[in-house]
Amino acid sequence: MNIGILGLGTVGGGVVNVLAKNQAEIMRRTGAQIQVTHAAVRDINQSRICPTKGIQLTQSPLDIVNNNSIDIVLELMGGTTLAKELVETALKNGKHVITANKALIATHGNELLALAKDHNAHLLFEAAVAGGIPILKALEQGMSANQIEMVAGIINGTGNFILTEMRDKGRDFADVLKEAQELGYAEADPTFDVEGIDAAHKLAILSAIAFGCELQFDKVSTQGISQISGEDVAFATELGYSIKHLGIAKKLNGKIQMRVHPTLIPKTRLLANVDGVMNAVLVKGNAVGPTLYYGAGAGDEATASAVIADLVDIIKGSLSRDVLGWQSLEATPYQNQDDIESIFYLRLLATDKPGVLADITAIFANHHISVEAVIQKQIDAQDNAHIAIITNQVKTKDINAAAAAIQQHDSIQEEVKIIHVETLD
Amino acid sequence: MNIGILGLGTVGGGVVNVLAKNQAEIMRRTGAQIQVTHAAVRDINQSRICPTKGIQLTQSPLDIVNNNSIDIVLELMGGTTLAKELVETALKNGKHVITANKALIATHGNELLALAKDHNAHLLFEAAVAGGIPILKALEQGMSANQIEMVAGIINGTGNFILTEMRDKGRDFADVLKEAQELGYAEADPTFDVEGIDAAHKLAILSAIAFGCELQFDKVSTQGISQISGEDVAFATELGYSIKHLGIAKKLNGKIQMRVHPTLIPKTRLLANVDGVMNAVLVKGNAVGPTLYYGAGAGDEATASAVIADLVDIIKGSLSRDVLGWQSLEATPYQNQDDIESIFYLRLLATDKPGVLADITAIFANHHISVEAVIQKQIDAQDNAHIAIITNQVKTKDINAAAAAIQQHDSIQEEVKIIHVETLD
Numbered sequence: 001m002n003i004g005i006l007g008l009g010t011v012g013g014g015v016v017n018v019l020a021k022n023q024a025e026i027m028r029r030t031g032a033q034i035q036v037t038h039a040a041v042r043d044i045n046q047s048r049i050c051p052t053k054g055i056q057l058t059q060s061p062l063d064i065v066n067n068n069s070i071d072i073v074l075e076l077m078g079g080t081t082l083a084k085e086l087v088e089t090a091l092k093n094g095k096h097v098i099t100a101n102k103a104l105i106a107t108h109g110n111e112l113l114a115l116a117k118d119h120n121a122h123l124l125f126e127a128a129v130a131g132g133i134p135i136l137k138a139l140e141q142g143m144s145a146n147q148i149e150m151v152a153g154i155i156n157g158t159g160n161f162i163l164t165e166m167r168d169k170g171r172d173f174a175d176v177l178k179e180a181q182e183l184g185y186a187e188a189d190p191t192f193d194v195e196g197i198d199a200a201h202k203l204a205i206l207s208a209i210a211f212g213c214e215l216q217f218d219k220v221s222t223q224g225i226s227q228i229s230g231e232d233v234a235f236a237t238e239l240g241y242s243i244k245h246l247g248i249a250k251k252l253n254g255k256i257q258m259r260v261h262p263t264l265i266p267k268t269r270l271l272a273n274v275d276g277v278m279n280a281v282l283v284k285g286n287a288v289g290p291t292l293y294y295g296a297g298a299g300d301e302a303t304a305s306a307v308i309a310d311l312v313d314i315i316k317g318s319l320s321r322d323v324l325g326w327q328s329l330e331a332t333p334y335q336n337q338d339d340i341e342s343i344f345y346l347r348l349l350a351t352d353k354p355g356v357l358a359d360i361t362a363i364f365a366n367h368h369i370s371v372e373a374v375i376q377k378q379i380d381a382q383d384n385a386h387i388a389i390i391t392n393q394v395k396t397k398d399i400n401a402a403a404a405a406i407q408q409h410d411s412i413q414e415e416v417k418i419i420h421v422e423t424l425d
Numbered sequence: 426m427n428i429g430i431l432g433l434g435t436v437g438g439g440v441v442n443v444l445a446k447n448q449a450e451i452m453r454r455t456g457a458q459i460q461v462t463h464a465a466v467r468d469i470n471q472s473r474i475c476p477t478k479g480i481q482l483t484q485s486p487l488d489i490v491n492n493n494s495i496d497i498v499l500e501l502m503g504g505t506t507l508a509k510e511l512v513e514t515a516l517k518n519g520k521h522v523i524t525a526n527k528a529l530i531a532t533h534g535n536e537l538l539a540l541a542k543d544h545n546a547h548l549l550f551e552a553a554v555a556g557g558i559p560i561l562k563a564l565e566q567g568m569s570a571n572q573i574e575m576v577a578g579i580i581n582g583t584g585n586f587i588l589t590e591m592r593d594k595g596r597d598f599a600d601v602l603k604e605a606q607e608l609g610y611a612e613a614d615p616t617f618d619v620e621g622i623d624a625a626h627k628l629a630i631l632s633a634i635a636f637g638c639e640l641q642f643d644k645v646s647t648q649g650i651s652q653i654s655g656e657d658v659a660f661a662t663e664l665g666y667s668i669k670h671l672g673i674a675k676k677l678n679g680k681i682q683m684r685v686h687p688t689l690i691p692k693t694r695l696l697a698n699v700d701g702v703m704n705a706v707l708v709k710g711n712a713v714g715p716t717l718y719y720g721a722g723a724g725d726e727a728t729a730s731a732v733i734a735d736l737v738d739i740i741k742g743s744l745s746r747d748v749l750g751w752q753s754l755e756a757t758p759y760q761n762q763d764d765i766e767s768i769f770y771l772r773l774l775a776t777d778k779p780g781v782l783a784d785i786t787a788i789f790a791n792h793h794i795s796v797e798a799v800i801q802k803q804i805d806a807q808d809n810a811h812i813a814i815i816t817n818q819v820k821t822k823d824i825n826a827a828a829a830a831i832q833q834h835d836s837i838q839e840e841v842k843i844i845h846v847e848t849l850d
Contacts, residue, residue, distance in 0.1 A: 018570055018712045025572045028637055029565075126567075132713035134567020140454075141566065142551075142559020145443055145733030147450045212453055270719060273698050280717075287443045288557035288720060288730035292705075294695060295716035305713035308570030 001315055004038040004064040006086055007077030008057075011100050011127070012039065013049035014300030015074060015307050020051070026308065030315045034308075040064045040077075049300065065090040072314060074307060075099040084108055091115045091123065098310045100127035100303055106201035109208070109215040124310035129202045130155050130279040132302030133295040134309055139209045139283065146285025148210040152248045152424060153281035154274050155202045157297040158186045158193035159225050159245040163262075164275040166233050167242060173228060185277055195224035196245065196260040203247035206281070207258050211251050213332035216258075221337045223261040232347060232417065235388040236264050239345075239373055241421070242272035248422065257335040264345050264390075264421040270294075271424060282424060290424075338397035343372075343421035345390055346403060349413040352378060352385040356411045360387070363409075367402040369394050384413060390421060426740055429463040429489040431511055432502030433482075436525050436552070437464065438474035439725030440499060440732050445476070451733065455740045459733075465489045465502075474725065490515040497739060499732060500524040509533055516540045516548065523735045525552035525728055531626035534633070534640040549735035554627045555580050555704040557727030558720040559734055564634045564708065571710025573635040577673045577849060578706035579699050580627045582722040583611045583618035584650050584670040588687075589700040591658050592667060598651060610702055620649035621670065621685040628672035631706070632683050636676050638757035641683075646762045648686040657772060657842065660813040661689050664770075664798055666846070667697035673847065682760040689770050689815075689846040695719075696849060707849060715849075763822035768797075768846035770815055771828060774838040777803060777810040781836045785812070788834070792827040794819050809838060815846060 005012045019026065019034055027033060039052070040061035058064065065073055065086050073090040077083055080103050087104065090097050092115065099105065105112070105125045116123035126136045130153065139148065154160050158180055165176040177194065180186035192198045204217040225245050236243045241264035249258045265272050270292050274280040279297030284290050296302035350356050357376065364371055370392040378385045391399065403416045430437045444451065444459055452458060464477070465486035483489065490498055490511050498515040502508055505528050512529070515522050517540065524530065530537070530550045541548035551561045555578065564573065579585050583605055590601040602619065605611035617623045629642040650670050661668045666689035674683045690697050695717050699705040704722030709715050721727035775781050782801065789796055795817040803810045816824065828841045 014712075022570060022572055022712065025637075026570060029569050132710075133716060134563055137567045138559055138563065141738065142562045142734055143730070144454050144737040145447060145451060145730045147447055212450075268698070270695055270698055273693070273695055285557075285730060287439075287447065287726040287733075289724075289727055291558060291718070291720035293716070293718060296714050299714075301712040302714055305568070305570045305710060308712075309567055312569040313566065 001032065001071045002035055002037040002069050003072050003074060003311070004040070004067060004070040005036055005074045005076060006040045006061050006064060006083070007075070008039050008041045008048055008050065008052070009076070010049070010300045011303045011307065012074070012076040014304035015076065016050035016055070018301050018304040018308055026312065030312050032315050034311060034315065038064050038067060038070060061086050062089070065093060065095065070095060072096045072098065072311065075101055075104075076307070080104050080107060087112060087123075088115060091119050091121050094119050094121055096122040096124075096314050098124045098307055100125070100307055102128040102198070102201040102205060106204040106215060106217040109205065122314055124313065125205065126310050127303050127306035129205050130281055131295070131297040131299065132305045133279055133281065133293050133297070134306065135206070135281045135293050136209050137309065138293055139206075143283060143285050143288065143291070146287045148251065148283060149286055150248070150250045150284040151206050151210050151281060152246050152271070152422065153203075153206065154244055154271060154279050155247050155281065155297065156193055156196070156199040156245060157277035157279055158190070159199070160274070160279070161185050161277045162194070163225060163228070163243055163245060166228070166230065167237065170230065172230060173226060194226050196222040199245065199247045199260045203249055203258055203260055206247065207249035207256060210249060210283070211256055211332060213256060216334065219258055219334045221259040221261070225262050227417070228262050231386055232419065235347060235375060235386070236345070238375060239264070239388065239390060240267055241265060242267050243419070244271060246422070252335065255333050255335040257340050259337075259340070262419050264419060265424055269424050338395065340396045341393050342396065343391055343393050343423065344399045345388065345419045345421050347417040348387045348406065350385055350387055350409075350411040351413060352383040353411055356409070357387065359409055360406055363402055363405045364391070367398050367405070369398060369402055426457065426496045427460055427462040427494050428497050428499060428736070429465070429492060429495040430461055430499045430501060431465045431486050431489060431508070432500070433464050433466050433473050433475065433477070434501070435474070435725045436728045436732065437499070437501040439729035440501065441475035441480070443726050443729040443733055451737065455737050457740050459736060459740065463489050463492060463495060486511050487514070490518060490520065495520060497521045497523065497736065500526055500529075501732070505529050505532060512537060512548075513540060516544050516546050519544050519546055521547040521549075521739050523549045523732055523739075525550070525732055527553040527623070527626040527630060531629040531640060531642040534630065547739055549738065550630065551735045552728050552731035554630050555706055556720070556722040556724065557730045558704055558706065558718050558722070559731065560631070560706045560718050561634050562734065563718055564631075568708060568710050568713065568716070571712045573676065573708060574711055575673070575675045575709040576631050576635045576706060577671050577696070577847065578628070578631065579669055579696060579704050580672050580706065580722065581618055581621070581624040581670060582702035582704055583615070584624070585699070585704070586610050586702045587619070588650060588653070588668055588670060591653070591655065592662065595655065597655060598653060619651050621647040624670065624672045624685045628674055628683055628685055631672065632674035632681060635674060635708070636681055636757060638681060641759065644683055644759045646684040646686070650687050652842070653687050656811055657844065660772060660800060660811070661770070663800060664689070664813065664815060665692055666690060667692050668844070669696060671847065677760065680758050680760040682765050684762070684765070686845050689844060690849055694849050763820065765821045766818050767821065768816055768818050768848070769824045770813065770844045770846050772842040773812045773831060775810055775812055775834075775836040776838060777808040778836055781834070782812065784834055785831055788827055788830045789816070792823050792830070794823060794827055
């Protein structure tokens, strides 16, 4: 089996390095020597993190996907335009493709999987979700006896790093984001990470594999962490929760819901203790119950670990392409966001006049919402107070209606903050 | 594919129930209908947790393993005598065998795997380790690009339940054990669980799969939790640790060490937060870094989930029997226990005369052991005091020599307690 790599950057370089250092171990598991024969790079003369001895370098990626001597193509260049064309060409040429490209799979996965099926080729993407954690294989193989009921994961390391620092050191969002950028955890344009788009790509993939449904990235309700303030973090702690940015997919009554948002989770849950840049995914199966998978969500060798695991699966011939359920994903109805039920945390900044709390709790009562916990804290001499509230389980449209009514109250000083709460039990 | 089950108790009944309730999902993943056609039971007329309609019951298990119409045998009866004979016969007859029997695999796995290989059959045992957690598949497939450096797991739910209750409620070992027996978590004879034999069986299997080495159950150094006292739990908490009963396998400098013992681990580690009857396994790969797998370690449907995952692998044809590295496990040298290096916690009960602590610390110094932390607490009017000490990393033989010397000091009132400390970083 000859391997061609598109892109020898962080992940591509990591793959070459890991294949070299773990050659004996991989040989023991596959009975085969894996040989990277070709690689397409932007600039042949650039310095890299891996040696390139024995690898034929080209600046023309088409040479790789059209090369008859190459059996498996690793797409590790990123982007969704050229990468898509190259993956399509490789599949049409009957080559197996392995990619770490979550944006590509989340947005074009259905057509690419269909193309792979038509050409009797594999399209694998373990590295696209949660980096080195073998979560897709766990869903597909380890959990194969189960109907999956829920997947809930910390699947963006940058966001988790920022929230961890905010909680543990009382720092501001903007301050930590700046440090994350300096450390190389966050991009110069951090939108994909902090606004949840990266997590939404990964959740769309997780959901498809978990439930055997078509990829529907546009059905993911996405909310980032940029609106989380120090007050929210402090109130959450006081109420016994930790705020984590979760991707959650649930199948309830035949309908799927997919949402990415900041979430208060009880401090004692394992997910609440997954800190820094680490990732973890909680999976609930209807036979096994809750299981959790934890590890590095990014990094050259961690991501390479997942890419090579796919490679080993293909080389061992351990994938039966006719019967991989997820290569024929089904259309599945999605839950309207308004009808999604959740517990909610609300935070209000109100002028603390007599009767304000009574008025607000009356609004909740009018919307048939119970208040499970409330904390009120005066914050300045003008009698302004923060009020944090935890509700019972209600429909999203009901909490939105209640929040809109509260917003109209003349004591309210700023926009009412609404954050999901998940007990994960 | 026709399935025959040996034993329709908790696990066997769970398998039948899960196959029934998740039939559509399993069909989607395998493209095949899985049919349990035969089952051997001790008493045909006994009541069971599963329906038996469509299953031919027999009281003669030999009828199953010799039946030409059966392709896959599930050994779910337990024990190592009759079960061994039946598995051998099934394999000799070319049938694939799936078992949840950790004692059988830990003690006879090498010969049974060789027999399977000779007869071109699979012998799978995902359910034998950590119940529903697909940890063997994770090691074999998800981590296939890695040299495994360490496996450390909470792999006995009974022991973890007892230690969790002792820590959270300040209860005594004997008191919690009695409750665990009443709840059905612990056997009437709890030796296998609380003395670490069950965990040692599982660790021998984990180690073999992680490192591709022969099963060597007799090389596992095994220590139970029955000697852990309330004082130890309290001191551990005060020092920032939680006591967990871990199975640890490491490969260092080409040698393997396997040990099951109570272990102080820093409170902030995920493993320290795995509580009650739940199991979790930390795996360190040299590419991916630390990963962790968490879930139910026992229970009818959780264990069935792992049994059926093996079944799905066989039915999908997704195992290449020629290249499964672990079907040709290698003899690998084991580390002499005396030479294993670890941090240690020691607890002494000493008469608090002037100079005692100076004498004791001098003994450590004489053995070239550094004291990293020490707590001394007077416990009675007779000036008896508990002294808890955390050392630096030292060889087991050195800590044993120092403890023996301390034991000779005339102030020491009871046996010096030694517990391993693992930072897991």
